[in-house]
Amino acid sequence: MTKERPNCQVELNTPTLKVSPGGKAIFLEALTRKKKMNEATCSPFLPDWFKTSALLYMRYEAIDPQFFVRNRERLLENLKPNSLVVIHANDIFPTNADGTMAFRQNNDLFYLTGVDQEETVLILSPDAVLQEDRAILFVRETSEQIAIWEGEKLTKEQATEASGMKNIQWVDAFEPAFRRLALQAENIYLHTNEYVAASEIVETRNRRFIHRCQELYPLHNYERVAVPLQKLRMVKDPEEIKFLQRAIDITEAGFRRVLKFLKPGVGEWELEAEYLHEFVRNKSRGFSYSPIIGSGKNACALHYLDNDDICEDGEMVLMDVGAEYGNWNADMTRTVPVNGKFSSRQKDVYEAVLRVMWGANDILRPGLTPSAYQKQVLEIMEKELVGLGLIDAEEAKRQDDSKRLVKKYFMHGTSHHLGLDVHDVYPANAPYAVGQVLTIEPGIYIPEENLGVRIENDVIIGEAKNIDMFTNFPTTVEEIEAAMAE
Numbered sequence: 469m470t471k472e473r474p475n476c477q478v479e480l481n482t483p484t485l486k487v488s489p490g491g492k493a494i495f496l497e498a499l500t501r502k503k504k505m506n507e508a509t510c511s512p513f514l515p516d517w518f519k520t521s522a523l524l525y526m527r528y529e530a531i532d533p534q535f536f537v538r539n540r541e542r543l544l545e546n547l548k549p550n551s552l553v554v555i556h557a558n559d560i561f562p563t564n565a566d567g568t569m570a571f572r573q574n575n576d577l578f579y580l581t582g583v584d585q586e587e588t589v590l591i592l593s594p595d596a597v598l599q600e601d602r603a604i605l606f607v608r609e610t611s612e613q614i615a616i617w618e619g620e621k622l623t624k625e626q627a628t629e630a631s632g633m634k635n636i637q638w639v640d641a642f643e644p645a646f647r648r649l650a651l652q653a654e655n656i657y658l659h660t661n662e663y664v665a666a667s668e669i670v671e672t673r674n675r676r677f678i679h680r681c682q683e684l685y686p687l688h689n690y691e692r693v694a695v696p697l698q699k700l701r702m703v704k705d706p707e708e709i710k711f712l713q714r715a716i717d718i719t720e721a722g723f724r725r726v727l728k729f730l731k732p733g734v735g736e737w738e739l740e741a742e743y744l745h746e747f748v749r750n751k752s753r754g755f756s757y758s759p760i761i762g763s764g765k766n767a768c769a770l771h772y773l774d775n776d777d778i779c780e781d782g783e784m785v786l787m788d789v790g791a792e793y794g795n796w797n798a799d800m801t802r803t804v805p806v807n808g809k810f811s812s813r814q815k816d817v818y819e820a821v822l823r824v825m826w827g828a829n830d831i832l833r834p835g836l837t838p839s840a841y842q843k844q845v846l847e848i849m850e851k852e853l854v855g856l857g858l859i860d861a862e863e864a865k866r867q868d869d870s871k872r873l874v875k876k877y878f879m880h881g882t883s884h885h886l887g888l889d890v891h892d893v894y895p896a897n898a899p900y901a902v903g904q905v906l907t908i909e910p911g912i913y914i915p916e917e918n919l920g921v922r923i924e925n926d927v928i929i930g931e932a933k934n935i936d937m938f939t940n941f942p943t944t945v946e947e948i949e950a951a952m953a954e
């Protein structure tokens with residue numbers, strides 16, 4: 469059958485395609501991926517996989533539930549005997565009156581269940597007496613009223629399809645089950661946010677549960693489930709790599725759209741709008757994080773989020789932007805000349821940053837710790853800053869380990885883990901290892917020249933060398949100028 473769409477014709481040949489409520493990433497009907505879309509009348513920026521994928525009536529491609537099965541099995545291998553794990557969904561945060569912020573699932577819960585719905589609770593109790601008690605997922609019971617106001621919620625069958633779990637209960641069954649299993653267990657693993665840079669001002673649902681749990685069962689041994697989960701999440705499963713690459717492909721489509729759109733006189737917010745348009749049409753829910761689009765001197769404010777200035781002729785514009793896809797995140801930074809041609813100084817600074825990115829990629833290898841890595845990157849950066857005449861070679865030689873001369877122009881870390889979180893979780897200073905996904909994002913910021921350049925690619929640490937997930941992006945001076953001239 470053929471469906472008419474405003475700008476493109478979509479030919480459907482998979483009658484078994486089944487869409488889950490709310491566009492959640494869950495359907496398991498056999499599907500063929502031979503959809504044809506009339507490319508000529510669609511956006512030229514749409515990534516190739518999108519044009520041939522079977523995702524025409526759902527937001528995301530289905531995530532293989534075996535991924536979540538594997539994650540639960542690996543978590544269980546890391547628990548003490550006779551343990552109970554309880555992880556709650558995130559809250560929906562209020563704004564004002566009856567307003568709320570958009571729901572974002574707790575990533576540890578998502579990693580273990582694939583269920584992207586509020587009020588969900590997971591219990592794992594591998595040594596429980598009854599077989600069916602060993603893994604239970606509690607989901608919000610739906611009703612006609614909820615369906616009318618909020619749309620459909622997961623049925624028990626759909627929760628099984630998403631998670632691969634057999635025992636699905638409504639949340640009102642949680643309390644008796646929790647009591648039964650707590651009394652069988654010695655160790656209770658609960659959820660805390662252990663990311664070093666996190667500011668924990670707001671008490672989460674999981675944190676409230678810790679208080680309640682300790683009040684009810686003061687003599688149990690309590691453990692942090694974040695410890696094994698950080699270790700597991702740091703190394704990516706092939707299923708995660710697939711979704712990360714999708715998010716990156718969508719980001720590339722946005723970047724190419726912006727390269728065609730950018731010209732002197734446009735607003736930074738207009739670039740933001742171009743990205744968002746391209747992301748959402750590609751079935752991303754939007755930005756992975758608040759976009760930073762800074763032209764001229766704005767590029768020197770590292771977390772500039774106003775995006776309210778005009779891109780002027782002769783300036784460069786720094787764009788730190790990424791698309792989300794299926795809860796995974798891309799993280800890109802590109803800095804390009806507003807008028808499409810690099811000046812000779814802009815080219816020099818840009819190519820210096822690019823050499824640092826490639827140099828960092830060569831040393832970002834298994835076994836190295838993040839702190840040792842950062843130290844080595846600063847050495848490469850120092851040479852480049854000397855080359856640009858920004859710091860004095862002799863003075864640089866005399867300075868101690870603080871590298872304050874380099875840090876005047878490059879004051880942030882070079883890399884972070886990337887995954888379900890944009891700054892993905894990892895155990896403190898854990899060495900790099902094969903299968904991890906990291907950003908590489910050096911920058912040189914020269915406010916006195918109204919110039920800041922950062923370039924950021926995402927890479928997978930491979931056996932023999934790293935795999936650049938940005939291979940198709942225009943990256944060199946020549947590639948960017950060519951893409952902007954098209």
Ligand SMILES: [Mn+2]
Binds near residue numbers: 799884907909924
């Ligand atoms: Mn980043």
